[in-house]
Amino acid sequence: MQNQVTIAMCNRVGEEGDVTFAGRSVVVDSYGNVISEADGQERLIIADIDLSQTAVARKRRPFLGLRRPEWYALM
16 A cells, blocks of 8 residues: 555466466555455456556655655665
8 A cells, every 4th residue: 555556466377387376366556455356267357447546545645755765875
């Protein structure tokens, strides 16, 4: 939720060698709400994304104002 961006995360399903891929692809909105999610089966997920929601989320929760850019040079 603190990132205040919409995220689409994809994961494959199945096995390759000794690795098992769980699926569970997901789309999360600017408030951290899951708006579309796949299960452990191969699926196509579709989500309607309101891009203006990011601007509204950043105004309602101004976390970016808490950054300390003067510390970035130390990294």
